[in-house]
Amino acid sequence: MKIFFSFLLIVVTLRNSKCAKILGVFPVPARSHCILGNSLMKGLAERGHDVTIITPYTEKNLPKKGSYKQIELTEFEGLHDRRRTKMNIFEMEETTPFLFIPFVLQLMTEITEEVLNHTNVQKLLKSGEKFDVVIIEQFMNEAHKGFATHFNAPMILLNTIGANIWTNMLVANPAPTSYVPDLFLSYSSHMTFRERLTNTALYVYCYILFHAFNFPQHARLYNEYFPNSLPYYDALYNVSLVLLNSHPSLNQPVPYVPNMIDIGGFHVQPTKTLPHDLQKFLDESKEGVIYFSMGSNLKSTELPPKTRNAFLNTFAKMKMKILWKWEEDVLPGQPKNVKSGKWLPQQEILAHPNVKLFITHGGLLSTTETIYHGVPVLAIPIMGDQKLNAESIVNEGFGLSLGYKEISEQTLTQKLDELLNNPKYAKNAKKRSEIFHDRLVGPIETAVYWVEYVIRHRGAPHLKVAGVDLPWYKYMLLDVIGVIFIALVFSSYLVYKVTKKICSLCSKPKVQKVKRS
Template identity: 40%
Template sequence: MTSPWVLILLVVLLSSEVPAARILSLMTFPGKSHYINIQPIMQELALRGHDVTVVTANVEKNPLPNYHQIVVDNRTFWDSFGENLDKFAFENMAFWKELPLVWNGAYFTTEVAFNSSSLQELLRNDKSHFDLIIMELFFQEAFYMFAHKYKAPVVAISTMGFHQYIGDFMGSPLQLAYMPHEFLRSRGRLGLLDRLQNLYYTVYDLIGRRLVMLPRHEKLVDKHFEFPETRPSIYELQRKVSLVLLNTHFSIDTVRPQVPGIVEIGGVHIKKPKPLPQNLQNFIDESKDGVIFFSMGSNLNSKDMPKEKLDMFLNTFKKLKQRVLWKWENENLPGQPSNVMISKWLPQTDILAHPNVKIFITHGGLLSTIEAIHFGKPIIGIPVYGDQHLNTARAQSMGIGVKLAFSSLTEAKVYESIREILDNPTYSNTAKELSDRFRDRPQTPMETAVYWIEYVIRHKGAQFMKSPLLQLEWYEAFMLDVVLVIFALLALPVLLVKKLIKSNKKKGTVAGKHNGKPNKNKRD
């Protein structure tokens, strides 16, 4: 019997205007939320007839026949890595400690991927060929060397939206007066202290990346790649990236000046809502006062919260008329109130699409924030690390939510925040308005992503989209040579006038001395 996948592919291939390409996708970071954001794009490319090979730590069940998986060992590594960390303690970690921790985690996952026998087999296969490299933009820079190995252009996907260093290698201007670093905890108009902190974060990030992180990845490249010729540096390859796809959109983010090679696809992972399992459907439908959805995402587990925080949530939920749907990672929840339903896994987007869901209590991860905005749900954001602080501050500044600090959470604060959103329709109305403008686009996020990826394929890397800024030396980019010339032109007349004045004074002094001498020829 002919597989339905084969029939679908046949129809797509016959109708496609773009020749099928061989695509290598490197998304080895094991974080589930990262995978959820990128995998649908790979699936869509395969549906359009491209031959897609995905190097991943997350296995896709029943893939298309032209969707191949190279599974690396990162899932096991990441799970054991996470067991040794108290992630809720990250909330007040200093930036200069938190960012290197992220760098190290990403580096170790890159190293584990390279050491996997499956990826080693690909590296040793000299007959393999790819027309395009698609990789996640998450501190795994050694993977850029695949672009040199296969002489293929690169499309990078940033699951965390805009990073300041994207502007550095794409030639897009950085305006630090209003463009916040992704780890900055302020939103809206940046005050003086915010701008000073933003400058510090950005400079620390850019210099640390060049002087600390990239050299480690260079050593990883030397260990695993062999080239007959002198290879380019990772930084050189990064500056040749053809396209960066950002998981954000200007309607909900800081408006930035961007070069054509930076394209926003925020919401690309969101699919048409599916029917809920019957038990969930009944639980939400039958709540006459509405439902509050509580989830701390895929990397933070509610079960790992300190007991005093857990008790605080339980006591708060007992007071509510609303039902609470809680992503809880254990079989049982001691002290579970009668209005609370727990589950280890919940279909988040399908739940948020339900009109009876009134509030989303979230950690503020970018995917969760985007999903809440897409479906017009107000949020209570409880950030812990990374960009969660900025995302929840952004939601609060846009008027669709309240930001609470995990370390200072109290029963009163949570209850008052819930009542504030339930009793004040402004939050819900603003969330719906924001949803309308977020969805209002000439193409869907998926159509936009696929169009520009295929654009890069059609135009063999589309290097003509690159900013001329990347061809300049650093002193030319900052116009320091021009400033020096202008300074010289302004200073030269001043110096000449000063010299002339000094010369005239000297002549006057000499003349004065000469005129003041007695005339020896004069008679009495």
């Protein structure tokens, strides 16, 4: 039945659409973001569309259909690597969101201007090209909304994570702080009073930060690089659709307005053949394999010797084999049961039946892939959404979490013993995988359908809620609350005055008349 509906959607899509010219703007110099941007644009090209993508990385595995033109942000990868060498991300693990968010905002403001000022981007802006729709990665790069206004095309946002404040604000999506935790907090939907207080404080802090500082900074860039376009704030809220890299199997359920669509897992591709050495290693590991990777931004080689040795000593005591993504040629003190590799095909590894556990940083792509393949998890979150993902993993019962500062031979042994010997984690992982796969159509088909829907309906303005047009004080009902408050104060004052008058009358002594004889 699912295959039938997928086929039907493809047929309907092909019949109701024609080749469209689509521009994709995916400027974040991080491999995980690049994977998502390329996956969406390649999916559109495979449907026969004429795709142009602005990207820091060159895609070598080009789609066989359609047209796929790359405008490479040359030198961006090197620039990112130079920024990266100035910091050890592991040391940011304890950074409070109140400091981390301004850091990311400033970094993305710099990257946003570097994109707009890039020679290849300037050539595109002056080329006179026409596009039917512009898809922009939404990651604190507000000035890039100018690409849509410059090319007079509907704007679609791709949010590489689930719904959050910097997307919700643009489409008037409600996110009650009573049960929707901020992206950078490791809270569940069922928060304590203290957590709700912190969550609300962070929401207000971010709201002020965006409106008082971030939006004005990007307004300056927008007006400089798109001087003849729509006014900045008109462009900012002119969002036709938001594609979210989320799904109920991956994220806590939250409210969505009609123009927000879940496509979580759209980057997951059918598994390919493993390299011979990896295939042999996995096939011969009948006792099982633990796969260990900290993703593309975090590097295992940056682990301090004490932490690295805690892993090595723990692994050396185990009968299972370990496959570790280690970014250098030599892993010091490598036990016999550990195999390392600078790069490893993660999806193909997780798909192998002998892989029993995934030790991960808890990034959304890694979390998505482990859920897709139904593999239990030990999450070691460091920053960003990783702590929220780790909390979700624990709450859903298909893994455990271990704080970076808590890593020791003892804590690792305890966590691994629990995960490998208690069958509930593997069972719950398989259940989450079933939920992930139980869809009417696949996520990339869903994404393609909605992009073409926006094109067919010229921006689909009928999907937008009226809240987008309201000033912030009306959206939050502050004017209504203010009137009610004044009415209550005035009513209370009247009641007080009337009560005081009555009491004063009642308290006066009665004058007794004296009878005269």
